[in-house]
Every structure is written in C-alpha cells, then in structure tokens.
Amino acid sequence: MANLVARTACEGFLPVTIGSVSLSEVVIEKMASVAPFKGKEGAVSTALKEACDIAFPAPNRTTSKGGARAIWAGQGRANVIGCDLPDLAGLAAVTDQADGVAAVKIEGDAAEAVLARLVPLDLRAASFKRGHTARSLVNHMTASITRLGPKSFEVMVMRSMAQTLVHELTEAAEGVAARG
Amino acid sequence: MRVVCPHCGERDRREFTYQGAAEILDRPAPEVENDAWADYLHLRENPAGETRDMWYHDPCGAWIVMHRDTVSHAVHGGELASEVRK
Numbered sequence: 001m002a003n004l005v006a007r008t009a010c011e012g013f014l015p016v017t018i019g020s021v022s023l024s025e026v027v028i029e030k031m032a033s034v035a036p037f038k039g040k041e042g043a044v045s046t047a048l049k050e051a052c053d054i055a056f057p058a059p060n061r062t063t064s065k066g067g068a069r070a071i072w073a074g075q076g077r078a079n080v081i082g083c084d085l086p087d088l089a090g091l092a093a094v095t096d097q098a099d100g101v102a103a104v105k106i107e108g109d110a111a112e113a114v115l116a117r118l119v120p121l122d123l124r125a126a127s128f129k130r131g132h133t134a135r136s137l138v139n140h141m142t143a144s145i146t147r148l149g150p151k152s153f154e155v156m157v158m159r160s161m162a163q164t165l166v167h168e169l170t171e172a173a174e175g176v177a178a179r180g
Numbered sequence: 181m182r183v184v185c186p187h188c189g190e191r192d193r194r195e196f197t198y199q200g201a202a203e204i205l206d207r208p209a210p211e212v213e214n215d216a217w218a219d220y221l222h223l224r225e226n227p228a229g230e231t232r233d234m235w236y237h238d239p240c241g242a243w244i245v246m247h248r249d250t251v252s253h254a255v256h257g258g259e260l261a262s263e264v265r266k
Contacts, residue, residue, distance in 0.1 A: 059187040059240075074241040075187060075260075120192040135188065135239035137195060142239045 009102035009162040016170065019177025021108035023169055026154055028103055032085055034070075035077040036092040044092045051086035062133050062146055071133050071146055071156075079144075079156075102162035106169060107152035110176045115153060117172040119145060123153070139168050184258045185237040185244060199234035201225065202245045205265045234261065 010025040017023075036044040036056065045056035052068040057078050062071045068083035079097060088094050106114060115123050118138045122128065123145065133146040141164060144156040157165045181193040201224050208216045225231075229251050235244045235258065243261035248254060 074239070075262075077241070120194065135237075135241075136191070137239060144239075 009159045010104060010166060013163060013166040014104065016166075018170065018173035019108075020110045021106055021114055021173050021176070023166065023173070024105050024107075026103035026105050026156075028081055028098055028101065030083065031079055031081045031096075031098045031101065033073060033077055033095045033097050034080050034085070034088065034092050035094075037090075040091045041076075044088060047086045047088060047091065048080065052080065052083035054080075054083075057133075060132060060134055062131055064131075071144060072135075073144060074135055100159055101156050102159045102165060103154055103156045104165055104169060105148065105152060105154050106173075107149070109151060110173070111151050111153055113176045114169065114172045115145070115155075117175060118168055119143075121145070123147070125150065138165060141165065141168070181253065181255070183235060183237075183246065183255055185240060185242055186258055186260050187240050187242055188237065191237070195238055197236045197238055199236060199243075202232040202234055202264075204234060205245070205261065 008025055008027050015022060015024040034044065041056065048070065049055055053065040054063040054068050054070050057063045057070050057072040059072050062069060064070070068081070070078045070080045073079045085094060112123055119136055121134055121136050128134070128147055130147050130149065133144060135144055137143065138155060138157065141157055141161055146154045148154050155165065155169070182190045183193055183196045184190050203220070203224070206220070208220050227250065229249055231248060231250050233246055235246045237244060244258040245261050245264050246258045247256040249256070
C-alpha cells in the first residue's frame with residue numbers, strides 16, 4: 001500500500017507576512033456544498049438549524065454559530081463548514097468539498113488595499129460588513145470572498161488554484177507595501 | 181460597462197459571459213414542425229434599442245435575462261432565467 005502524505009492546499013507557500021498584511025491558510029477539515037432541491041429551501045434550512053444551529057444563508061451572506069458556518073456559494077448553493085450535516089436525502093444535493101478548496105485568510109491594516117487591487121468590488125467596511133460574502137474574481141480567477149473581521153478576509157478558490165491565489169495575493173501585497 | 185445580477189447586484193462586465201438573444205428560452209415543443217425549429221435555432225432579431233439577452237454571471241452561476249439598450253448602452257436590469265422560464 002502506498003504511503004500517502006496528507007498535505008493542506010497551501011502547505012509550503014504560507015504563512016507569509018508582507019508589510020502590514022499577513023497571509024495564512026485556513027485549514028478546512030469538514031466542508032460540503034449543499035444545494036437544496038426546488039421548493040426544499042425551507043426544509044433544508046430547518047434541518048441545518050437543528051443539526052448545526054445555523055440557517056441556510058441568503059445570497060451574499062454567511063451564517064455562523066460556534067465552529068459551524070455556512071457561506072453562500074452561488075445560485076441555490078452554500079458551503080457548510082465545520083459541522084456534521086444532517087441527512088438531507090431528498091432535500092438537497094450534497095457534495096463533500098473539504099479537499100476541494102484552498103482558503104486563505106488575509107489580515108492586517110492593508111488587507112482592504114491589497115484586495116482592492118485584485119477584486120472588482122467595494123470591500124470597504126461601509127459596504128462589505130462582517131457576515132457578508134461575495135462571489136467574484138481575484139484577478140482572473142473565480143473566488144469566494146468573505147469578511148471575517150474589521151481587518152481580515154477569507155478568500156476561497158478551487159484547490160487546484162491554491163498556488164495562483166497565493167501568488168496573486170503576494171504580488172498585490174508587495175505592491176501595496178512598496179508604496180509605504 | 182456594469183451589468184446587473186439579481187443575486188449580486190451591479191457588477192463589472194468582466195464577471196459575465198454573454199450567450200445570445202433571450203428567445204433561446206422559448207423552445208418549441210418537440211413535435212412542432214421543422215420550420216418552427218429552424219426559426220428557433222437560426223433566426224434572430226437584430227434590434228437597435230431595447231433588447232433582452234442571456235448573460236451568465238460566472239462567479240455565482242446565475243443565468244440572467246438582461247434587459248438593456250443597444251443604442252444607449254444602458255443596462256435596465258435583469259431577471260433570473262430560472263424565474264422567467266419555470
């Protein structure tokens with residue numbers, strides 16, 4: 001039997017600190033994409049509330065309680081992280097995604113300035129608050145961007161794009177840092 | 181150009197992919213005669229002004245029926261294709 005080595009998506013690339021921002025990997029142990037079937041949205045939300053204490057998020061929003069959180073992930077779909085899902089047979093299409101994504105936390109005074117170079121959205125606190133998430137682009141790459149705190153964001157992309165994401169964020173952070 | 185996604189609001193054009201005229205939603209029944217199918221597949225209006233066409237919002241995966249103006253380039257808004265054609 002081959003001896004397989006478990007590696008996280010950004011292992012070897014992160015963490016790094018550039019100027020006033022630091023990039024670190026968010027290691028996701030449990031994550032599933034949940035896509036309720038037509039007309040079952042309410043039932044799925046109820047089941048999630050009972051099992052994980054979080055509701056199914058509205059578009060561009062997240063819900064969280066304790067270690068469990070749900071991030072809206074596009075039309076009719078949310079990524080549920082950090083909780084054991086209830087049995088959603090007949091209610092929703094559920095796909096394990098724990099190994100499917102790379103998530104990076106960017107935090108620091110210049111986090112907004114760094115993302116402003118890559119994301120075509122206004123991510124400043126006045127319009128993008130805690131609990132808000134967006135499906136958008138990081139340069140040319142589709143990504144999910146979520147505000148975690150006053151100076152921190154989580155950027156999630158497909159796992160195969162992990163190194164590209166780190167490259168984009170590093171380059172933008174270096175550009176911001178060079179301006180002082 | 182700014183395009184409207186019913187879920188995400190006004191977004192930059194680079195987040196979208198254009199598909200074609202919204203007539204694509206009015207698919208004839210399978211048993212309908214060939215002429216109707218030929219029209220559906222090949223005949224398109226070429227309007228100057230108000231138009232409805234299909235756009236895909238790549239990051240969120242929504243198909244949108246966009247209402248816009250080809251003369252003024254104004255984008256009036258969009259509806260989800262899943263709502264337009266239930």
